[in-house]
Amino acid sequence: MKNAFLVTALLGLATATQAQRTAFEPGKVWPDNHGTHLNAHGAGVLFDKGRYYLFGEHKIAGPKGNSAQVGVHCYSSKDLYNWQDEGIALAVAPAGSGSEIEQGCILERPKVVYNKLTHKYVMWFHLELKGQGYAAARTAVAVSDRATGPFRYVRSYRPGAGQWPLGFQDEWKQPVPGEAALKWWTPEWRTAVAAGLFVRRDFAKGQMARDMTIFVDDDGKAYHVHSSEDNLTLHLAELTADYQDFTGRWSTIAPAGHNEAPALCKRGGKYYLLTSGCTGWAPNAARSFVASSIWGPWRQLENPATGADADSTYHSQSTYILPVAGKPDAFLFMADRWTPKNPIDGGYIWLPLSFEGDQPRLRWADRWSLGVFDQPRPKATAAQ
Numbered sequence: 614m615k616n617a618f619l620v621t622a623l624l625g626l627a628t629a630t631q632a633q634r635t636a637f638e639p640g641k642v643w644p645d646n647h648g649t650h651l652n653a654h655g656a657g658v659l660f661d662k663g664r665y666y667l668f669g670e671h672k673i674a675g676p677k678g679n680s681a682q683v684g685v686h687c688y689s690s691k692d693l694y695n696w697q698d699e700g701i702a703l704a705v706a707p708a709g710s711g712s713e714i715e716q717g718c719i720l721e722r723p724k725v726v727y728n729k730l731t732h733k734y735v736m737w738f739h740l741e742l743k744g745q746g747y748a749a750a751r752t753a754v755a756v757s758d759r760a761t762g763p764f765r766y767v768r769s770y771r772p773g774a775g776q777w778p779l780g781f782q783d784e785w786k787q788p789v790p791g792e793a794a795l796k797w798w799t800p801e802w803r804t805a806v807a808a809g810l811f812v813r814r815d816f817a818k819g820q821m822a823r824d825m826t827i828f829v830d831d832d833g834k835a836y837h838v839h840s841s842e843d844n845l846t847l848h849l850a851e852l853t854a855d856y857q858d859f860t861g862r863w864s865t866i867a868p869a870g871h872n873e874a875p876a877l878c879k880r881g882g883k884y885y886l887l888t889s890g891c892t893g894w895a896p897n898a899a900r901s902f903v904a905s906s907i908w909g910p911w912r913q914l915e916n917p918a919t920g921a922d923a924d925s926t927y928h929s930q931s932t933y934i935l936p937v938a939g940k941p942d943a944f945l946f947m948a949d950r951w952t953p954k955n956p957i958d959g960g961y962i963w964l965p966l967s968f969e970g971d972q973p974r975l976r977w978a979d980r981w982s983l984g985v986f987d988q989p990r991p992k993a994t995a996a997q
């Protein structure tokens with residue numbers, strides 16, 4: 614009797630701590646099934662066989678927390694509100710092992726996609742080699758047979774080595790006398806950047822790849838989008854059919870525009886890209902772009918955020934745009950509220966992404982649920 618009472622009491626406690634969530638509360642502590650704040654920063658989401666998988670940087674407390682001490686954390690969910698801890702999907706290698714992903718490297722913004730040809734889960738992430746700050750500027754790939762891992766590290770890349778971007782003119786392939794002396798604040802310098810000043814510099818060793826995302830198109834082709842050229846210009850590079858390498862086809866987006874934190878979605882046949890400016894861990898105003906072809910041209914639109922704190926994207930920085938399963942043209946904007954002094958405390962800003970014509974829009978909500986996507990919404994117009 615006494616024991617039964619104890620069991621009932623314990624069950625009651627367990628139910629109370631795991632109360633089902635029915636809404637998003639942007640910026641608030643977001644407990645997982647153990648009651649621990651989600652530890653998946655710079656995250657992306659995979660939807661696979663009826664379940665969502667959240668992958669993000671596992672941060673620790675204190676000053677070391679912005680370097681990778683543990684690896685990539687995975688959670689899974691049926692409804693996007695309640696997340697079950699699935700553990701570490703990609704673990705860093707032991708310190709001193711000499712591995713490119715050894716403990717203390719910088720491992721950011723992991724994104725996982727499923728490849729239908731190989732039946733493998735492919736994870737890409739921004740990798741900085743231990744002890745080199747942000748100088749290596751690489752992207753890296755890991756592979757698994759299961760969504761939750763364990764992922765096996767494959768290799769890292771500087772993409773585009775020895776390959777000119779699409780549309781790169783022949784006369785841009787040679788250095789222009791005097792271009793090295795151009796000042797970065799002049800229109801001449803911006804023109805020189807658009808004409809390949811930095812693409813030429815990194816042609817042989819490969820282009821820099823820092824903040825990144827992966828986008829899979831309706832036809833199954835996947836693309837890697839990354840901040841390159843000292844974070845001045847975004848590059849979009851096509852992945853091979855197995856999603857584990859680059860085909861060599863790539864293009865530039867917004868030369869000298871200083872964009873990072875890219876997040877992409879497709880609606881009504883058009884491609885939408887949200888980014889941030891480059892201010893380290895401090896938030897800034899988001900940017901938005903639209904294109905009828907993923908290869909561009911991309912047209913820059915307005916800051917998508919509206920209302921109070923729009924100029925800091927509600928104190929956050931984009932990381933992913935998630936198409937909500939089963940709800941056509943319903944997109945969820947995911948962003949990080951970084952806390953670099955104690956990185957484990959970083960918060961998550963998930964908001965519905967709406968559209969006014971071509972213009973993506975964000976509006977703050979203290980509390981919201983997926984039901985917002987069932988309200989009447991403007992229909993997407995077909996791409997021209």
Ligand code: DGJ
Pocket residue numbers: 655721722824873874892893894930
């Ligand atoms: C901003 C980036 O978006 C983050 O992923 C991280 O690289 C910080 N910069 C580092 O300052």
